[in-house]
Amino acid sequence: MKMKYFRTIILGLILNGCSAPDVPHTSDSLQNIAQHYNTEWNSESNRPHAISGGDGFILKPCDASNVRHQDLFIYLYTLPESVKGYLDGKPKSTPEALHILINQSYRWEDGNFLSGFVGLAPDGTPFMHCGIGLFPNKNMAELFIIELPGFRNQGYGKKAIIALDRWAKFLNKAGTTVDGDRKSEIRTLIARVSPDNIPAIKLLIGSGFKFEFKHNEFKDELNEPRPDHVTFTHQQISVNGKSHTFTVMTTPKRPDPMVIFFKRINEN
Numbered sequence: 001m002k003m004k005y006f007r008t009i010i011l012g013l014i015l016n017g018c019s020a021p022d023v024p025h026t027s028d029s030l031q032n033i034a035q036h037y038n039t040e041w042n043s044e045s046n047r048p049h050a051i052s053g054g055d056g057f058i059l060k061p062c063d064a065s066n067v068r069h070q071d072l073f074i075y076l077y078t079l080p081e082s083v084k085g086y087l088d089g090k091p092k093s094t095p096e097a098l099h100i101l102i103n104q105s106y107r108w109e110d111g112n113f114l115s116g117f118v119g120l121a122p123d124g125t126p127f128m129h130c131g132i133g134l135f136p137n138k139n140m141a142e143l144f145i146i147e148l149p150g151f152r153n154q155g156y157g158k159k160a161i162i163a164l165d166r167w168a169k170f171l172n173k174a175g176t177t178v179d180g181d182r183k184s185e186i187r188t189l190i191a192r193v194s195p196d197n198i199p200a201i202k203l204l205i206g207s208g209f210k211f212e213f214k215h216n217e218f219k220d221e222l223n224e225p226r227p228d229h230v231t232f233t234h235q236q237i238s239v240n241g242k243s244h245t246f247t248v249m250t251t252p253k254r255p256d257p258m259v260i261f262f263k264r265i266n267e268n
């Protein structure tokens with residue numbers, strides 16, 4: 001009897017010892033993991049303080065109470081030349097633009113780490129909204145990024161994707177036990193862009209996203225609203241003078257064709 005009790009204790013200790021390091025429960029351990037992914041962690045608010053993008057470019061969580069973030073969202077989403085080619089390409093009203101910011105900021109409050117970031121130039125100017133958001137499929141997250149026109153084509157897009165890639169790896173490493181509504185590992189990042197959005201297509205290809213997938217590979221994951229209503233076609237698009245065949249998706253909810261890009265997230 002005594003021996004059995006002893007063995008149970010030893011077994012318990014071994015099991016605890018094996019599993020504990022992979023299952024962080026405190027914000028302190030999140031801080032340590034974040035550090036590994038070049039992310040400053042704010043233990044008090046339990047969210048990142050800043051993610052470094054290199055050369056002074058940083059990502060900060062969206063903050064609806066920050067006037068500079070408010071101004072950024074108004075410019076980003078109400079100006080026709082800014083939203084052209086992004087989502088439905090239609091400019092939003094000022095309240096709608098602010099609503100996007102409020103929604104993205106509010107979500108940080110309840111420990112939902114799939115929320116938005118504002119990108120700051122080295123002089124501190126906010127010019128970008130980006131992030132990875134929830135997708136209907138639990139193992140997929142959608143990457144989004146939009147910059148003020150004056151900051152484009154200067155390499156910030158590539159830097160942001162590298163930072164977001166690290167952020168996705170951090171989320172996976174932090175484990176499914178972190179607070180918030182992310183319950184599973186992100187295995188695939190996807191991005192959807194209009195076939196005539198050449199800067200975005202170049203950015204994604206240059207950042208390691210793929211645009212060819214096997215028939216039915218993501219059919220169930222991309223089900224908006226039902227797999228049998230999703231149509232995949234192929235389209236030739238010329239990028240840098242070279243013609244590529246892209247898989248293009250349409251759904252009843254999103255009748256405008258969208259090229260689907262994806263990237264596997266591997267740990268390291």
Ligand SMILES: CC(C)(COP(=O)(O)OP(=O)(O)OC[C@H]1O[C@@H](n2cnc3c(N)ncnc32)[C@H](O)[C@@H]1OP(=O)(O)O)[C@@H](O)C(=O)NCCC(=O)NCCS
Pocket residue numbers: 082083084085086143144145146147148151152153154155156157158159191192193197198199200202203206
């Ligand atoms: C798409 C977008 C984020 C790109 O960001 P960016 O900071 O300009 O990208 P980068 O400077 O890192 O450039 C990435 C690549 O795109 C190319 N590129 C950028 N702007 C370009 C332009 N106007 N014309 C042609 N190529 C362009 C760059 O030369 C680079 O290509 P390379 O890898 O062959 O050198 C930016 O144009 C934007 O905000 N567009 C509106 C929103 C949008 O469409 N988002 C995409 C949804 S995911």
